[in-house]
Amino acid sequence: MATGVVYHPDCLLHDTGAHPETSGRLLAILAYLEKTGLRERLTFHEPGPAQEEALLWCHTNRHVETVRQACEKGGRAYLDPDTPVVPESWQAALLAAGGVMDGLGRIMSGEWVNGMALVRPPGHHATPVRPMGFCLFNNVAIGARYLQKRHGLRRVAIIDWDVHHGNGTQDIFYDDPSVFYLSTHLAHHYPGTGRADETGSGDGRGATHNIPLPHGCDTATFFREIEAGFRLVTAFNPEFILISAGFDSHRDDPLGGLSLTEADFARLTRMIMEIADSCCGGRVFSALEGGYNLSALSHSVAAHLEALAC
Ligand SMILES: [Zn+2]
Numbered sequence: 001m002a003t004g005v006v007y008h009p010d011c012l013l014h015d016t017g018a019h020p021e022t023s024g025r026l027l028a029i030l031a032y033l034e035k036t037g038l039r040e041r042l043t044f045h046e047p048g049p050a051q052e053e054a055l056l057w058c059h060t061n062r063h064v065e066t067v068r069q070a071c072e073k074g075g076r077a078y079l080d081p082d083t084p085v086v087p088e089s090w091q092a093a094l095l096a097a098g099g100v101m102d103g104l105g106r107i108m109s110g111e112w113v114n115g116m117a118l119v120r121p122p123g124h125h126a127t128p129v130r131p132m133g134f135c136l137f138n139n140v141a142i143g144a145r146y147l148q149k150r151h152g153l154r155r156v157a158i159i160d161w162d163v164h165h166g167n168g169t170q171d172i173f174y175d176d177p178s179v180f181y182l183s184t185h186l187a188h189h190y191p192g193t194g195r196a197d198e199t200g201s202g203d204g205r206g207a208t209h210n211i212p213l214p215h216g217c218d219t220a221t222f223f224r225e226i227e228a229g230f231r232l233v234t235a236f237n238p239e240f241i242l243i244s245a246g247f248d249s250h251r252d253d254p255l256g257g258l259s260l261t262e263a264d265f266a267r268l269t270r271m272i273m274e275i276a277d278s279c280c281g282g283r284v285f286s287a288l289e290g291g292y293n294l295s296a297l298s299h300s301v302a303a304h305l306e307a308l309a310c
Pocket residue numbers: 162163164246248289290291
């Protein structure tokens with residue numbers, strides 16, 4: 001069975017100017033997959049855009065309109081000091097969210113065993129009420145809701161190994177016991193959330209697990225901590241595992257501060273696949289979040305996809 005990749009060239013048109021989150025990231029990944037021959041072993045698919053209804057599963061109407069109007073302004077507009085948009089960003093954002101749902105649909109239908117969305121803009125900082133931190137809409141969160149609304153799944157797990165805490169994803173599901181959110185991230189780093197005592201509220205209490213890590217955290221400590229988190233994911237018994245795959249937790253990332261390597265991302269991927277094999281027929285899908293050293297990013301994505309395709 002195939003390992004799939006969703007990718008649409010219009011995601012390159014989200015032109016952020018002089019910014020770490022550029023189209024060069026996707027181009028570097030694609031070039032490296034080509035160069036290593038890995039691309040031939042993957043099934044690429046060009047997705048369609050998300051319908052606006054799907055955006056509203058996770059975001060307020062006002063949030064959606066804020067993004068739309070900023071994009072329509074013409075030129076480059078700023079949703080916050082870190083988050084520029086141009087008119088083409090609207091379509092890119094719909095394709096990023098649509099790409100995640102498209103890949104998930106292919107796994108649910110049995111066409112793909114697992115896969116990844118090579119999309120931008122990223123998503124995990126987008127909260128229910130506002131875009132922020134390079135993110136317009138929360139692609140992974142929309143994907144989790146898609147699995148619930150269109151495929152009737154009851155329990156979805158999201159594992160977020162980006163160096164930054166996925167505050168948006170946490171907010172969207174904070175009181176929701178049906179989506180388990182596990183995040184490893186650098187402590188006291190942007191956006192400032194993700195303390196260990198943030199564990200969910202109301203019915204969602206216990207369905208959020210944050211692992212803030214010290215600067216330069218060694219690999220043994222990282223894996224000991226995340227293995228404890230993985231035991232909670234296994235106990236949650238998800239019917240699908242989504243990964244917010246940020247590769248800015250690589251040791252060479254300019255916006256990071258953790259010390260993971262390509263081999264560590266492969267190991268993480270294999271560990272998550274083992275959980276998925278035991279809980280949910282191997283159903284795993286990742287969406288690209290951060291990762292700003294182009295060499296580290298492309299090598300790490302390749303290591304992750306290589307593991308998925310084995
Ligand atoms: Zn990040």
